[in-house]
Amino acid sequence: MPLASQSSRSHRKPKGEGHSRRGEILAAAERIFVEHGYEGATIRKIADEVGLSSTALYMHFPDKGAILQEICRNAFSVLTAAAASLSTGSAPPEVRLRAMIEAYAQFGFDQPNAYRLIYLTRPVEAREGAQTLSQELGAVVFSAFGALVEETVAAGRMEGDARAIAQSIWAAAHGVVSLMITKPYFPWVERDRLVKTTLDAVFDGLLKP
Incomplete structure (x- = not known):
């Protein structure tokens, strides 16, 4: 199994704590928007930063613009x-x-x-x-x-x-x-x-x- 996949999966967090998770997404997106630029900040990068799948992140925000x-x-x-x-x-x-x-x-x-x-x-x-x-x-x-x-x-x-x-x-x-x-x-x-x-x-x- 590729090392990147192991790392991403090891950081997956349990379901729940919706309000806290939403705050984590916003904080991570702030950093990534500034570091990589808005165009370079993909939903996948933001999701990986907080230990979520892209699909799970979409449950909190419909797109980058909303974030x-x-x-x-x-x-x-x-x-x-x-x-x-x-x-x-x-x-x-x-x-x-x-x-x-x-x-x-x-x-x-x-x-x-x-x-x-x-x-x-x-x-x-x-x-x-x-x-x-x-x-x-x-x-x-x-x-x-x-x-x-x-x-x-x-x-x-x-x-x-x-x-x-x-x-x-x-x-x-x-x-x-x-x-x-x-x-x-x-x-x-x-x-x-x-x-x-x-x-x-x-x-x-x-x-x-």
Whole structure:
């Protein structure tokens, strides 16, 4: 019997534990999508990674596109929850605004594979629905962020076009996160220090004394 077949069969898992198995499939697919590209990530590769047959995997997801879209939905649920919790509170709006963009950056570092798939979408992934979901669900997150910028401007703590301010702050955070997770070979300074330095420069330039 070929060695590959022995290995695949030895990792087969018992039936049941549907919710747990679904999570394993999503985690494995995230890694494989990033490592092999969406086109190179076959259902067979994903199934082998979690010790399933391809047929068994199809019981959880009908195709790769459904897996990719579920990854995007799960990722945005985390961001949406963080944005909602920081949208209101007793802290000054500029403090909550800073906390929200820091939470966004932390999400990117905590879930780099999901971040790549939803914010660094390649053409083939876009065709499979990742870009559409990023636009639809991402709009919810960015709307909460934009509303907080408007509140900060209304409170007299920032001055200018709220839309331009929101996009500038997001672009700065996205730049740091995307560069650090896609260019790990660069001799970056300590991550938190780079994020703080970047955001300090942005907020110091935007906040009124």
